[in-house]
Amino acid sequence: MTIQQLLVRAAVDDLAVFGGAPLFATPLHVGRPNLPPYDRVEQRLRRIFDRGWLTNHGPEVLDFERAVASHAGVKHCIAVCNATVGLEVAIRALRMSGEVIVPAFTFVATAHALAWQGITPVFCDIDPMTHTIDPERVEALITPRTTGIIGVHLWGRTCHVEALEAIARRHDLRLLFDAAHAFGCARGGRPVGSFGDAEVFSFHATKFLNTFEGGAIVTNDDAFATQIRLTTNFGFVDYDQVVSIGTNGKMTEISAAMGLASLERMDDVVACNRRHYEQYAAGLSDVPGVTVVGYSALDRPNYQYVALEIDAAEGGLDRDTLLEVLHAEQVLARRYFYPGVHRMEPYRTTHPGVADGLPAAEALSRRVLVLPTGTAVSADDITRICDLIAYCVEHRAEITRRLPRSGFTVARDLR
Ligand code: T4K
Numbered sequence: 001m002t003i004q005q006l007l008v009r010a011a012v013d014d015l016a017v018f019g020g021a022p023l024f025a026t027p028l029h030v031g032r033p034n035l036p037p038y039d040r041v042e043q044r045l046r047r048i049f050d051r052g053w054l055t056n057h058g059p060e061v062l063d064f065e066r067a068v069a070s071h072a073g074v075k076h077c078i079a080v081c082n083a084t085v086g087l088e089v090a091i092r093a094l095r096m097s098g099e100v101i102v103p104a105f106t107f108v109a110t111a112h113a114l115a116w117q118g119i120t121p122v123f124c125d126i127d128p129m130t131h132t133i134d135p136e137r138v139e140a141l142i143t144p145r146t147t148g149i150i151g152v153h154l155w156g157r158t159c160h161v162e163a164l165e166a167i168a169r170r171h172d173l174r175l176l177f178d179a180a181h182a183f184g185c186a187r188g189g190r191p192v193g194s195f196g197d198a199e200v201f202s203f204h205a206t207k208f209l210n211t212f213e214g215g216a217i218v219t220n221d222d223a224f225a226t227q228i229r230l231t232t233n234f235g236f237v238d239y240d241q242v243v244s245i246g247t248n249g250k251m252t253e254i255s256a257a258m259g260l261a262s263l264e265r266m267d268d269v270v271a272c273n274r275r276h277y278e279q280y281a282a283g284l285s286d287v288p289g290v291t292v293v294g295y296s297a298l299d300r301p302n303y304q305y306v307a308l309e310i311d312a313a314e315g316g317l318d319r320d321t322l323l324e325v326l327h328a329e330q331v332l333a334r335r336y337f338y339p340g341v342h343r344m345e346p347y348r349t350t351h352p353g354v355a356d357g358l359p360a361a362e363a364l365s366r367r368v369l370v371l372p373t374g375t376a377v378s379a380d381d382i383t384r385i386c387d388l389i390a391y392c393v394e395h396r397a398e399i400t401r402r403l404p405r406s407g408f409t410v411a412r413d414l415r
Contacts, residue, residue: 010391012398017328023384024330031206031334032376034269036261044257053253057233060256065216067263068201071184072193074218076225079251079259080232083180083202083215087113089249090198090217091148093227094174098145103133104342104354104361106152110178111341114150122146123342123351128360130296131155131307135163139171148174153182153192155305156208157295161187161195168196176200183209184266186300193218198228203255208269208304209262211255269375273303276373276382280306283386287393289315293368306371307336309364317396319369321403325392331385333369340365 014020044060051058061079069077080086091100091113100114104123111121122141127134131154138149149168151159159177168175175195179185180202182192193199198221203214217228232249235242262269281292293307312318319335326333340361341347342354355362371385392399 012395012402015325015328015392015399016330017325017399018402022328022330023388024381027330027332028372028377028381028385029332030336030370030372032372032374033205033210034208034262034265034375036258036265040261040264041258044261045254048253048257055250055252057250058253058256060253060260061251064211064251064256064259064263067260068183068216069193069218071191071263071266072199072201072218073191074193075220075222076218076228078217078225078228078232079211079256080215080217080249081251081255082204082213083178083200084109084113085232085247085249086200086202086215086217087150087176087178088116089228089231089247090176090200091119091150092117093224093231094148094176094197096148096174096176098147099143100148100150101133101138101141101146102150102341103152103154104340104358105131105337105364106154106178106341107180107337108341108344109180110150110152111347115346119147120145120350121341121347123347123354123358123361125358125360126364127160128364130157130160131293131364132157132159133164134360135160135167138164138167142171142173146171146173148176150176150178151196152178152180153185155293155307156182156185156299156301156303157293158182158185158187158192158299159195165196180204180207180215181304182302183207184270184302188298189300194220197221198224203259208273208302209259209266211251211259211262214251214255214259216251270302272375273373275379276377277303277306279379279382280371280373280386283382284308284389287315287386287390289313289317289393290389304374306373308369308371309367310369311367315393315396317393317400319367321396321400322389322392323369324403325399326385326388329388331372331388333371335365335368336370338365338368 016022065077177199179199198219203211235244235246289311310319
């Protein structure tokens with residue numbers, strides 16, 4: 001008997017959340033790395049050992065920077081140790097200060113990179129269709145203290161770039177894009193990388209392309225690129241000459257080797273992600289209250305995230321109840337970016353009442369659920385997950401009645 005048949009016949013009692021055996025023997029994570037073939041990394045590692053050159057702008061890093069710049073269609077790429085440091089350095093090099101407008105619906109690092117250096121993040125609502133910063137709300141937030149805007153290409157869906165560029169020009173503001181999710185994506189045929197003053201990619205283990213930890217700042221601006229290079233290397237211009245304040249943002253050789261090996265199979269990863277995305281979209285298309293978030297015709301995505309919106313009013317099953325059932329079945333879906341950056345500390349304290357002006361971000365943070373995908377997930381896994389979700393929605397009345405609404409919390413140690 002297939003799992004599909006089993007689910008059709010199963011009683012709600014058989015769900016793992018009520019004591020049944022979990023659907024999956026081992027956890028299915030969101031964010032399992034897309035790993036390159038081991039021997040491709042090993043070959044590079046051997047060369048790193050032979051050279052005895054481990055970091056500080058070695059040949060692997062320089063090759064990786066050239067490759068990333070070429071993929072992103074930009075003149076300059078500066079590889080960094082992670083995107084958070086990349087954002088901090090870019091913000092500083094762009095001389096942002098005072099207040100900077102950011103979307104409320106993003107990973108907390110976008111706001112932390114500002115607050116870390118004494119800049120106030122001003123939270124802007126999002127466009128509920130694209131989940132990215134709503135340009136129509138940006139202008140109302142500009143004050144004499146505003147120096148910049150940071151857009152986030154969330155889930156690899158590009159921001160309303162043209163509208164943001166126009167606002168930045170009109171008000172003489174710097175424009176930075178947090179492109180942590182968007183390496184390999186394009187908008188209107190133009191690769192993500194060359195929008196605004198600069199863009200920052202993340203190459204964290206969970207990202208479309210990974211360097212274990214890592215990131216890159218990309219730009220077409222020569223002077224800005226020089227400043228970034230200085231800043232990521234303590235401000236050194238020579239062995240013993242420091243010309244400005246800096247930090248250590250450098251990428252290591254082993255990270256760049258991982259990145260170069262991963263770049264070789266980038267097209268395969270997009271194809272796999274796309275198949276998975278389309279399978280989820282088809283498998284959930286008839287489930288009431290469940291929408292697989294789509295892409296605009298302008299976007300060429302990397303399909304790294306499969307994000308759902310769960311509309312309890314339409315389907316009768318709320319997001320957190322579904323999450324609780326999925327986790328019990330070992331499907332470790334994530335409610336990124338609940339409860340919203342503006343509701344996390346220190347912003348909850350420093351920005352009291354700000355949620356009132358963020359209706360779209362507030363609603364979305366209660367609806368979004370991100371599902372496992374990527375090369376570690378199989379088509380059969382996806383079929384079973386779709387069937388499970390459909391089953392939960394179909395039996396929502398009984399499931400909801402039996403699950404206490406005491407606030408399911410996601411354990412971080414489910415690994
Ligand atoms: N801007 C945006 C919009 C971002 O989303 C991020 C990062 C950043 C900026 C900053 O970029 P970085 O400074 O990190 O380069 C994860 C990532 O740590 C974070 O990079 C990412 N966004 C965020 C969306 O997701 P968590 O707290 O969800 O990570 P964690 O440890 O729960 O991992 C998620 C799942 O991935 C685990 O359940 C299992 C799997 N996993 C994870 C790791 C690290 C693996 O299978 N293998 C692994 O090595 O933040």
